[in-house]
Amino acid sequence: MLVTTLAHRAALLSKGQLKPSDNRIACYMHGFEYNVFTGKLESIPNKWTNQSEGWKECGELILYDVIEDEDGTNSIDA
Ligand code: FES
Numbered sequence: 001m002l003v004t005t006l007a008h009r010a011a012l013l014s015k016g017q018l019k020p021s022d023n024r025i026a027c028y029m030h031g032f033e034y035n036v037f038t039g040k041l042e043s044i045p046n047k048w049t050n051q052s053e054g055w056k057e058c059g060e061l062i063l064y065d066v067i068e069d070e071d072g073t074n075s076i077d078a
Contacts, residue, residue, distance in 0.1 A: 007041070008032050008058035032058065039063045 006013050011029040018025050024033045024042060033043040039061035048056060065077040 006032070006058075007034075007061055013061075034061050036061075036063075 006027050008027065009029060011027050013025055013027060015028040016025045017028070018036070019033070022033070023035055023037055025036050026033045030048060031045040032041060034040065035042050041058060041060070044056060067075050067077055069075065
């Protein structure tokens with residue numbers, strides 16, 4: 001799985017925190033948490049609950065399969 005930008009405000013998820021025990025990645029900017037296998041938003045921190053629905057609106061992550069070749073190089077199955 002490879003994801004580069006976030007569905008919320010286009011932050012770089014490479015700066016996020018992976019949470020393997022929950023199968024989630026948390027965005028460094030607002031802390032939205034997405035399932036890394038489904039791409040679906042699973043959690044928004046309580047501090048953002050009073051924000052408008054428009055502000056909280058976001059899509060799902062676009063996930064790509066990463067293929068590791070025999071020579072150790074990686075490619076994306078897009
Ligand atoms: S930009 Fe990532 S949660 Fe808002």
